[in-house]
Amino acid sequence: MRQTIMGACAALLLATPSLGDGFYTVDVDADFEDIVFNVEMAIENQGLVIDDVSYVGQMLDRTKEDVGGEKDLFTDARIFSFCSASLSREVMEAKLRNIQFCPYNVYVYQAAEEGAPVVVGYREFNEPSMRSINYLLQQIVAEAAGD
Numbered sequence: 001m002r003q004t005i006m007g008a009c010a011a012l013l014l015a016t017p018s019l020g021d022g023f024y025t026v027d028v029d030a031d032f033e034d035i036v037f038n039v040e041m042a043i044e045n046q047g048l049v050i051d052d053v054s055y056v057g058q059m060l061d062r063t064k065e066d067v068g069g070e071k072d073l074f075t076d077a078r079i080f081s082f083c084s085a086s087l088s089r090e091v092m093e094a095k096l097r098n099i100q101f102c103p104y105n106v107y108v109y110q111a112a113e114e115g116a117p118v119v120v121g122y123r124e125f126n127e128p129s130m131r132s133i134n135y136l137l138q139q140i141v142a143e144a145a146g147d
Contacts (some may be wrong), residue, residue, distance in 0.1 A: 022123060022124050022126065023121055023122070023123055023124060024121050024122055024124050024134075024137070024138060024141060025119050025120065025121030025141075026119070026120050026121065026141055026142070026145040026147065027117035027118070027119055028117055028118045028119070028120060028145050028146070029117055029118075030118055030146075031118075032075065032076050032108070032110050032118050035108050035118045035120055035144060035145070036078060036108055038120075038143065038144040038145070038146070039080055039106055039108055039120060039140070039144040040080070041143075041144075042139075042140040042141075042143035042144045043080060043082055043106070043140055045143065046084070046136065046139070046140060048082045048083070048084055049082060050080050050081070050082050051081050051082050051083065051103055052080075052081040052103070053078055053079070053080055053081075054078065054079040054081070055077075055078055056074075056077045056078065056079055056107075056109075057073075057074040057075070057076040057077030057078065057109065058076070060073055060074065060077070061074075071112070072112040073111070073112055074109050074110060074111060074112055075110045075111070075112055075116070076108075076109065076110055077107070077108070077109035077110070078107065078108050078109070079105050079106070079107045080105065080106045080107070080108075081103040081104070081105050082103055082104060083102050083103045083104060084104070084133075084136060087132050087133055087136060088102050090132060091129050091130055091132065091133060094129035095127070095129050098127065098129060098130060101125055101127075101130060101133065104122070104133055104136070104137060105122060105123070106120065106121070106122050106137060106140055106141060106144070107119075107120070107121060107122065108120050108144075120141050120144050120145050121141055122137040122138075122140075122141060124137075
């Protein structure tokens, strides 16, 4: 059964478009807070608990002058961190060093430029034993984006 699930995951990942630079993103023409809510629900719908939310956009805005920043980067940007006990066990049984990838993250941001879309995505793992995690993250992003 496990091999069948892994095979299905691999097939779906190969068929899924990506930016090709190690990130899977979807641009969404929607309100930022709506997509944030969708991400939270998509994670919870997988039976997972959000461990942390990093408010990267607020931090960069708050510290802009302190570090010599001259422009706004985001209207808002957040990173949601969470873990899956079952999938983490699976990938770490395959390779103990996969611990470095946990917790897993989904990000949402909107660039400061007028009319910029909301972007939801994740960093793809190149490690073959992490395919099931890529698939999980892909499902979360797709649900959050309304795909």
